[in-house]
Amino acid sequence: MSNLANGLGKKIRAALDGENAAAEDVRAGRKTFIDYVATRDVRRASGRRLSWLPGVRGLSFGFVGAAAVAAAVFVWMRLPISFQVDSDSGPVAAGNPGDLIEANAVVPTAVRFSEGSSIVLERGGRLRVLSLESNGARVLVEKGAADVAIAHRHAPGKWRFEAGPVTVDVTGTRFRVDWNPEDRSFGIDLKEGSVIVGGDCLPTPRRVQRGDNMRISCGTAAKTKLATTDVPAPAPAGEEKPTPAHSTQALARHELRDVRSSDEGDWRALVAAGHYAEGVRAAEHVGWSRVCRTANAVELLSLADAARLSDQTPRAVEALLALRQRFPGSTSAATGAFSLGRLAFEKRGAYAEAARWFSRYLDEQPDGPLMGDAVGRLMEARHRAGDRPAARRDAERYLQRFPEGPYAGTARAILAD
Amino acid sequence: MLQPKYMVTPLTFARGDDDLIDGLRAGHPGAAAVFYDRYATSVHRTLQSVLGRDADIPDLLQDVFIRAIDRISELQHLDQVRSWLTTIAVFTARAHIRRLARRKWLFLFSPDQTRQRHLEPPSSDARRALRETYRTLDTLPANERIAFVLRYIDGLTLPEAAAAASTSLATLKRRLSRAEKKFIARVREQPLLEQWLQEGTRWTLERQG
Numbered sequence: 001m002s003n004l005a006n007g008l009g010k011k012i013r014a015a016l017d018g019e020n021a022a023a024e025d026v027r028a029g030r031k032t033f034i035d036y037v038a039t040r041d042v043r044r045a046s047g048r049r050l051s052w053l054p055g056v057r058g059l060s061f062g063f064v065g066a067a068a069v070a071a072a073v074f075v076w077m078r079l080p081i082s083f084q085v086d087s088d089s090g091p092v093a094a095g096n097p098g099d100l101i102e103a104n105a106v107v108p109t110a111v112r113f114s115e116g117s118s119i120v121l122e123r124g125g126r127l128r129v130l131s132l133e134s135n136g137a138r139v140l141v142e143k144g145a146a147d148v149a150i151a152h153r154h155a156p157g158k159w160r161f162e163a164g165p166v167t168v169d170v171t172g173t174r175f176r177v178d179w180n181p182e183d184r185s186f187g188i189d190l191k192e193g194s195v196i197v198g199g200d201c202l203p204t205p206r207r208v209q210r211g212d213n214m215r216i217s218c219g220t221a222a223k224t225k226l227a228t229t230d231v232p233a234p235a236p237a238g239e240e241k242p243t244p245a246h247s248t249q250a251l252a253r254h255e256l257r258d259v260r261s262s263d264e265g266d267w268r269a270l271v272a273a274g275h276y277a278e279g280v281r282a283a284e285h286v287g288w289s290r291v292c293r294t295a296n297a298v299e300l301l302s303l304a305d306a307a308r309l310s311d312q313t314p315r316a317v318e319a320l321l322a323l324r325q326r327f328p329g330s331t332s333a334a335t336g337a338f339s340l341g342r343l344a345f346e347k348r349g350a351y352a353e354a355a356r357w358f359s360r361y362l363d364e365q366p367d368g369p370l371m372g373d374a375v376g377r378l379m380e381a382r383h384r385a386g387d388r389p390a391a392r393r394d395a396e397r398y399l400q401r402f403p404e405g406p407y408a409g410t411a412r413a414i415l416a417d
Numbered sequence: 418m419l420q421p422k423y424m425v426t427p428l429t430f431a432r433g434d435d436d437l438i439d440g441l442r443a444g445h446p447g448a449a450a451v452f453y454d455r456y457a458t459s460v461h462r463t464l465q466s467v468l469g470r471d472a473d474i475p476d477l478l479q480d481v482f483i484r485a486i487d488r489i490s491e492l493q494h495l496d497q498v499r500s501w502l503t504t505i506a507v508f509t510a511r512a513h514i515r516r517l518a519r520r521k522w523l524f525l526f527s528p529d530q531t532r533q534r535h536l537e538p539p540s541s542d543a544r545r546a547l548r549e550t551y552r553t554l555d556t557l558p559a560n561e562r563i564a565f566v567l568r569y570i571d572g573l574t575l576p577e578a579a580a581a582a583s584t585s586l587a588t589l590k591r592r593l594s595r596a597e598k599k600f601i602a603r604v605r606e607q608p609l610l611e612q613w614l615q616e617g618t619r620w621t622l623e624r625q626g
Contacts, residue, residue, distance in 0.1 A: 009569035
């Protein structure tokens with residue numbers, strides 16, 4: 001058996017390895033996978049209830065009197081629902097009405113309500129839960145798109161979404177809503193159930209049903225572009241009087257202004273929210289040198305990331321050099337060396353300089369978490385810089401340590417060259 | 418002096434192995450990148466061993482990692498990752514083989530099938546022999562083919578191959594024995610392949626004779 005494995009199997013394996021398809025295939029799949037991870041909360045949240053709800057359902061009633069239980073349930077049902085905010089930039093946090101909820105440019109933010117409803121705010125979006133009731137909430141979508149899943153309950157819920165001058169009244173449904181405050185366009189896409197869309201943009205409220213989508217432009221003149229069933233909606237029984245559209249608009253404008261003025265000087269908030277270019281501008285407004293002198297090591301790494309991602313390479317380099325100067329010997333400083341190598345390699349094609357930075361990272365963190373990547377990149381940088389003997393040594397070193405690593409194909413190609 | 422209001426997280430995942438699983442569970446894109454970079458070549462190797470040269474491998478590679486990330490809660494220790502990913506890769510490859518078999522029945526002479534055969538014109542004896550090897554493996558039942566490939570081409574030990582194929586050791590051995598007999602019998606019918614294999618494995622064919 002082992003002879004067969006060593007003979008036939010090795011022969012086929014060697015022929016497969018000779019195809020050299022791995023590196024290309026691996027690179028092709030990388031971005032799709034990372035994008036999937038960044039957005040998977042959208043899919044998870046739309047079908048998931050809060051994890052602590054089963055605990056509530058699982059309460060043992062065995063030794064509790066029926067009347068006391070009924071009273072407790074009655075009181076519980078009258079209490080306003082609560083919500084939690086689940087984002088990448090921090091732990092799951094309890095939400096308060098009026099809080100600004102933002103999704104950064106990398107990962108969506110999920111808002112989960114205690115009765116099972118959820119909203120997933122897509123990247124770059126902004127919303128506030130304005131008020132909470134026992135069977136619903138009032139939500140202001142300030143910017144961007146949100147996937148909404150309202151839990152079906154025995155009693156009709158009372159959910160209202162506001163986006164600019166448009167209101168969406170909901171009972172039990174799943175839909176996606178988006179609002180662009182710049183061109184004042186509103187859109188809704190119904191996946192389940194039905195909603196009533198009203199507000200200043202529409203002459204009369206309209207019912208939007210499952211499978212329909214509606215786009216409204218609320219520019220200077222109220223223009224609508226509808227792809228919906230054109231059925232005027234009856235006013236729901238017991239519905240509260242809709243908030244006047246102008247007051248909603250005023251609220252939205254006021255709150256947006258508040259957000260911008262409060263965040264203008266705080267580059268950290270903008271970077272944490274994924275507004276990288278704005279974060280860099282805010283740091284420049286404060287004074288780039290001053291920020292580089294006062295920020296801590298992790299913040300400097302983040303600021304450099306923000307500058308790198310908004311194509312401001314010189315700013316990124318400046319922040320990283322400040323990091324290395326102010327925090328020598330720290331892990332962050334070593335990571336900074338790695339990032340400097342990456343910038344030199346990817347943004348400027350300065351391969352010899354990149355090699356020096358990767359080499360420095362390896363000197364400072366010989367067993368650091370970026371070691372494999374650093375050896376691989378060092379090998380590639382030296383090869384491109386024309387230092388073939390050193391590149392071959394790196395290739396051997398890489399294959400010895402990571403025979404199946406992401407740079408193994410490149411290493412073999414360098415050795416075979 | 419600026420007062421930080423937000424926790425700022427660098428996008429580069431620069432933490433150790435112990436934190437990688439937590440980072441993946443938290444959906445950290447940097448952790449996902451590290452995870453993929455570290456294991457994609459190994460997963461690719463398994464898929465390629467089972468399927469040979471297949472145009473769908475890049476898609477299947479993504480499928481494996483997406484399945485893995487969706488089931489990341491099952492994973493307790495980083496040292497289990499490689500075998501765990503191999504199991505998912507084998508499962509994915511098996512589903513692909515069965516899908517192809519169904520498609521073959523439905524579209525026996527479709528242009529799609531014909532085109533796939535001619536995608537890569539053979540440029541060397543090794544490549545031609547490789548293609549014939551996988552044509553031969555195509556004739557085996559999926560489970561026998563997987564047992565054969567994991568043991569002989571991927572070089573896994575019997576317990577490793579059984580774990581990767583999600584089966585018992587006894588079942589794997591039975592599949593392996595059947596696969597080996599069928600494979601060798603079919604190789605004998607193909608002079609080119611027989612000659613290529615005999616160059617280094619002459620005893621294999623003699624042994625069967």
